[in-house]
Amino acid sequence: MINLQYKILSLYLFFFIGSAYGQNSLETDSLIVNSPDYKEVRIDPDYVEEVLESKITDSIKYIFLETTKESEFTSITQLAVTDSHYIIFDRKLQTIYFFTKDGRYFHKLTKQNKNNPDSFTYAVGFVLDYDSEVLSVDDIHSESTYEFNLEGKFIHKIKREIYPISDYSYFENLKLVYYNFNSHQSANQYTSNPSSRKTSRLEPNLVIYHNNGEVFQQHLWFNPDNVDPDEFYTFRNFYVSNRNEVLFSRSLDNTIYSYNSNLKLQRLIKIILPIQNSMPEDFLTNALYDNKRREYQRTNSNISNKIDNVFKINYWVTASLTRRKHVLVNLGTGDLFDIDGIISNDLGLTLQGNYTAFHGVDNNAFIVSIPFLTLKYKYDQLSKQEKSRVDASLKNVAIKPYQNPILKLLYVKN
Numbered sequence: 001m002i003n004l005q006y007k008i009l010s011l012y013l014f015f016f017i018g019s020a021y022g023q024n025s026l027e028t029d030s031l032i033v034n035s036p037d038y039k040e041v042r043i044d045p046d047y048v049e050e051v052l053e054s055k056i057t058d059s060i061k062y063i064f065l066e067t068t069k070e071s072e073f074t075s076i077t078q079l080a081v082t083d084s085h086y087i088i089f090d091r092k093l094q095t096i097y098f099f100t101k102d103g104r105y106f107h108k109l110t111k112q113n114k115n116n117p118d119s120f121t122y123a124v125g126f127v128l129d130y131d132s133e134v135l136s137v138d139d140i141h142s143e144s145t146y147e148f149n150l151e152g153k154f155i156h157k158i159k160r161e162i163y164p165i166s167d168y169s170y171f172e173n174l175k176l177v178y179y180n181f182n183s184h185q186s187a188n189q190y191t192s193n194p195s196s197r198k199t200s201r202l203e204p205n206l207v208i209y210h211n212n213g214e215v216f217q218q219h220l221w222f223n224p225d226n227v228d229p230d231e232f233y234t235f236r237n238f239y240v241s242n243r244n245e246v247l248f249s250r251s252l253d254n255t256i257y258s259y260n261s262n263l264k265l266q267r268l269i270k271i272i273l274p275i276q277n278s279m280p281e282d283f284l285t286n287a288l289y290d291n292k293r294r295e296y297q298r299t300n301s302n303i304s305n306k307i308d309n310v311f312k313i314n315y316w317v318t319a320s321l322t323r324r325k326h327v328l329v330n331l332g333t334g335d336l337f338d339i340d341g342i343i344s345n346d347l348g349l350t351l352q353g354n355y356t357a358f359h360g361v362d363n364n365a366f367i368v369s370i371p372f373l374t375l376k377y378k379y380d381q382l383s384k385q386e387k388s389r390v391d392a393s394l395k396n397v398a399i400k401p402y403q404n405p406i407l408k409l410l411y412v413k414n
Contacts, residue, residue, distance in 0.1 A: 071105035169238035
C-alpha cells in the first residue's frame with residue numbers, strides 16, 4: 001500500500017437533504033430539483049486534521065508524459081480523457097497535445113500559421129462530443145469553430161454559434177450552453193452601454209437545445225439590465241467525468257449542478273463558506289456595484305467567486321475554491337479532504353502540498369499533476385543516502401533538464 005496522508009477539512013461539515021436549499025436571490029427557476037445525493041457542505045478552511053491515504057484510495061499510478069522538442073509543454077490548462085488518449089491544452093503555448101494512456105506522445109494541434117491554415121488563432125479551451133467523436137475549438141479572434149476528430153485530424157471549419165466567452169457541452173442528443181451574465185443570444189447584450197441594452201425581461205444562464213437547434217430547457221434566470229460587459233472573469237462551466245453525467249457550475253454561485261439521463265438540472269452540492277469568503281447576496285442586483293464588480297473581486301481576493309475543476313467518481317466529488325483550495329468530498333460518508341495537504345512517500349520522495357488542481361477522471365481515478373520543477377527541487381534537497389531510496393522511475397525523471405508535468409492517478413475506494 002502506498003503511504004500517503006491527507007489533511008481533512010472536517011470542522012462544521014453539515015449535510016442537509018431534500019428541501020433544505022437556500023434559494024439564490026437571482027434564482028426564479030422552480031424546475032431545478034435537488035439530486036437524491038444532494039448535500040450542503042459548510043467548510044471552515046482553518047481547521048485541519050490528518051488522515052491516512054488508505055481511507056480514500058486503493059492504489060496510485062504515475063504517468064510520465066514523453067518529453068521531446070515536439071511534445072514539451074509548460075502546464076495543464078485543460079485535460080480530457082478518451083478511451084485511448086489524454087488530451088492536454090496548454091493555453092500559454094496555444095497548443096493541444098495528444099498522449100497515449102502510457103504517456104507516449106502522439107500528436108498536437110497548434111495555432112494557425114502559414115504551414116497550418118486549418119486551425120484556430122487563439123483558444124481558451126476545447127469541447128469534446130464523445131458521441132460524435134468530435135473535438136471543437138472556438139477561435140475567439142474570429143467567428144469560426146474548428147472541428148477535429150479524437151486523434152487531432154482536421155475535419156472542417158464552421159461558423160461559431162456561441163458567443164466566445166460562454167461555454168457549452170454535449171449530453172446524448174442535447175447541447176448544453178452556458179451564457180455568461182454579459183453575453184446572451186440577443187445582439188444587444190454585446191454592447192458596453194447598459195442603457196442601450198435594456199430588455200425588461202429575465203434571461204437564462206443555461207439553455208439546453210435539441211440537436212435540431214430547438215430549445216428544450218432554460219434555467220438560472222437573471223436580469224441582464226443590472227450587468228455590464230467585462231465585469232466578470234471567465235471560467236470553465238461544464239465538467240465530464242463519465243458518459244452518463246455532466247457537472248455544471250457558474251460564476252457567483254457556490255452550487256455544483258448535475259445533468260444526467262433523467263434530463264433534469266439537479267443541485268448536487270451547495271458549498272457554504274465563511275462570510276469573508278462569500279460574495280454579497282445582492283452583488284448582481286445592487287447598483288452600488290455597477291461598473292465595479294471586477295474591481296471588487298480583484299480587491300477582495302479572498303472571496304470565492306466560482307467553483308472550478310468539478311469531477312465525480314461514484315460518491316466522490318472534487319472542487320476548487322478560492323485561494324487555490326482544492327477539496328475532495330465524499331457524499332456518502334461526509335468526509336471532506338484538502339488535496340493540498342497530501343503527503344506522499346510512495347516513490348521514496350516526500351511531497352506535500354505540491355499537487356496541482358484536479359484535472360479530470362480516468363475510470364475510477366482522479367487525475368492530478370506534479371510540476372517538474374517541484375519534483376526536481378525536492379529531489380535535489382535529498383542526501384546521497386536518501387536519493388538511493390528513491391524509485392528508479394522517479395529518479396530518472398528528476399535528473400533530467402526538463403520533463404512535462406507528471407500525471408498522478410488516484411484510484412479512490414468505491
